[in-house]
Amino acid sequence: MPPPALHPDEQSASFWRDAWHRLWQNKLVCGLAAPLCGHLIGYSYEQQNLALGPVPPNHAHWLGTDRMGRDLLARLLYGGRISLMVGLLATVVSLVIGVLYGAVSGFAGGKVDMALMRLVDILYALPFTIFVILLMVFFGQNIILLFVAIGAVEWLTMSRIVRGQVMAIKQQEFIEAARALGLRRRRILFRHILPNLLGPIIVYATLTVPEVMLLEAFLSFLGLGVQPPHSSWGVLIKEGAEVMEEYPWLLTSPAAAMALTLFSLNFLGDGLRDALDVRGSKD
Amino acid sequence: MIRFVARRFLETIPVLFILATATFFMMRLAPGGPFATEKQASREVRARMEAHYGLDKPLFQQYLLQMKHLLRGDLGPSYKYPSRTVNEIISKAFPVSAELGLEALAVALVLGLLAGMVAALKQNTFWDHVPMSLAMIGLCVPTFVMGPLLISAFALHLDWFNAAGWYLPRDRVLPALTLGAFYAAYVARLARGGLLEVLRQDFIRTAQAKGAGPARILFRHALRGGMLPVVSFLGPAIAGLLTGSFVVETIFGIPGLGRFFVTAAFNRDYFMIMGSVLFYAVFVIAMNLVVDIVLVWLNPKLRFD
Numbered sequence A: 001m002p003p004p005a006l007h008p009d010e011q012s013a014s015f016w017r018d019a020w021h022r023l024w025q026n027k028l029v030c031g032l033a034a035p036l037c038g039h040l041i042g043y044s045y046e047q048q049n050l051a052l053g054p055v056p057p058n059h060a061h062w063l064g065t066d067r068m069g070r071d072l073l074a075r076l077l078y079g080g081r082i083s084l085m086v087g088l089l090a091t092v093v094s095l096v097i098g099v100l101y102g103a104v105s106g107f108a109g110g111k112v113d114m115a116l117m118r119l120v121d122i123l124y125a126l127p128f129t130i131f132v133i134l135l136m137v138f139f140g141q142n143i144i145l146l147f148v149a150i151g152a153v154e155w156l157t158m159s160r161i162v163r164g165q166v167m168a169i170k171q172q173e174f175i176e177a178a179r180a181l182g183l184r185r186r187r188i189l190f191r192h193i194l195p196n197l198l199g200p201i202i203v204y205a206t207l208t209v210p211e212v213m214l215l216e217a218f219l220s221f222l223g224l225g226v227q228p229p230h231s232s233w234g235v236l237i238k239e240g241a242e243v244m245e246e247y248p249w250l251l252t253s254p255a256a257a258m259a260l261t262l263f264s265l266n267f268l269g270d271g272l273r274d275a276l277d278v279r280g281s282k283d
Numbered sequence B: 001m002i003r004f005v006a007r008r009f010l011e012t013i014p015v016l017f018i019l020a021t022a023t024f025f026m027m028r029l030a031p032g033g034p035f036a037t038e039k040q041a042s043r044e045v046r047a048r049m050e051a052h053y054g055l056d057k058p059l060f061q062q063y064l065l066q067m068k069h070l071l072r073g074d075l076g077p078s079y080k081y082p083s084r085t086v087n088e089i090i091s092k093a094f095p096v097s098a099e100l101g102l103e104a105l106a107v108a109l110v111l112g113l114l115a116g117m118v119a120a121l122k123q124n125t126f127w128d129h130v131p132m133s134l135a136m137i138g139l140c141v142p143t144f145v146m147g148p149l150l151i152s153a154f155a156l157h158l159d160w161f162n163a164a165g166w167y168l169p170r171d172r173v174l175p176a177l178t179l180g181a182f183y184a185a186y187v188a189r190l191a192r193g194g195l196l197e198v199l200r201q202d203f204i205r206t207a208q209a210k211g212a213g214p215a216r217i218l219f220r221h222a223l224r225g226g227m228l229p230v231v232s233f234l235g236p237a238i239a240g241l242l243t244g245s246f247v248v249e250t251i252f253g254i255p256g257l258g259r260f261f262v263t264a265a266f267n268r269d270y271f272m273i274m275g276s277v278l279f280y281a282v283f284v285i286a287m288n289l290v291v292d293i294v295l296v297w298l299n300p301k302l303r304f305d
Helices: A008-025 A028-040 A072-108 A110-124 A128-139 A143-153 A156-169 A173-180 A185-221 A233-242 A249-275 B002-029 B043-052 B059-071 B086-121 B126-140 B143-157 B169-199 B202-209 B214-226 B228-242 B246-252 B257-267 B270-298
Strands: none
Touching: A072 A110, A072 A143, A072 A156, A072 A185, A072 A233, A072 A249, A110 A156, A110 B002, A128 A143, A128 A185, A128 B257, A128 B270, A143 A185, A156 A185, A173 A185, A185 A233, A185 A249, A185 B143, A233 A249, A233 B143, A249 B126, A249 B143, B002 B059, B002 B270, B059 B270, B086 B126, B086 B169, B086 B214, B086 B228, B086 B246, B086 B257, B086 B270, B126 B169, B143 B169, B143 B246, B169 B214, B169 B228, B169 B246, B202 B214, B214 B228, B228 B270, B246 B257, B257 B270
């Protein structure tokens, strides 16, 4: 239960402090920082050593090597960079589309709102995996397309959440005051309404990242994700799962890395949701 | 309620029409074609094949033709499996996927509801943390890791099940677990959240004050409201489960629908793609309708409008 309302500034400060505290509590920062120091290992993600072949973890190769003698740790860190990049960029794409769409729909109301939301309903009925697969098959496996395609299918929930919130906020007195002052609609929307939505937007963005990363892994499983010699966690997990019996270490560390990252992102999202007291309209 | 259902049916028609149109033009405007990849086919053979399937006609004419067939419920031929129509493929593979989907759904509901209820009743204790941590793991482990791990543990090392195949009743166990795990995790989290929300309310305290035991409170008073988020989630989830999972079907060698969906895209099997998109869409729309009806039934505050 929140403490009795204090001065508004003080309350929001404690909201953010609480959220920040939770962010440090889980190990997200480590997970995000690790892929950034890939070049410290001394091996490259594509440097092969066919004579060496697959060896289990040892002191030269901390996580072992794959069938082409490539250092798994180097590939894991590089792949993590790709996976997180796909996750973050696709989330940004979905965020931009979803927030703008939802905000316009909720703010305009009436017929515009009805038309826009009907379109969202239609899109919800689309089989999205098929849609992304079609895009990837038809237009080639290009990493930019990968996150645009994923982002383009993940914005629906965000737009619904934002629309609902905008509709609630635009009834409030301070918006009426802004109108009475003669502010333009665009300014009201972007300066007065959207900043009030930061909480839910951040929470759902945080929860979208793991979803996107899972989708990337699924596409990699189909061979539609990142192409060799590049790697991503999805690619590594897929390769590892194929040789799980002979070379188990090729599966364990990518799977663990991915699971831990998704874990911390989900925890971060849950924590932020509690900290910012966002009511789940998705759940 | 009959008016509500009837209106939703009428609304479905334009939705499906738009969907079919969008799918058609997206497929056709993209580069490549169903016979472009077959290297051995000479140009002449390819031209004859395209003529056979009407692919040489103007695009708009093809569109009208496709729509005409769809109106009759004819999804058309498959390029990849020339001896069978798309209708035949779907009607043969769907029962397999549906069976697996229902079993996975049972796994998800039993495990998920149980874990969610226990966690909500024992909030912030050991019995909350352990099931919820497991649920988080279930959300974070991709299906194509879960499947091989289960095979490795229960089929190869313990030798309780076959590693792949779809013949005996016990062949269903591992695929259903693999497919159901993610959904079980999701259901557990939603059930816990929904129940906690309800258990905080005044009418529960009233029931407690009147001396109702924990079991009666849970099943008689809280469950109905607490299930709302689970039901909303289950609509699209069931549609997804019943129409097959590519990953699980591939790993366990199951002749289901999910594989056709994906291979259709790879093969640019236009009619097959259109068929799967529409089949799935009808499923999602129908499930959403069912969910809306169940929600009204569960929540007396809602009305059909």
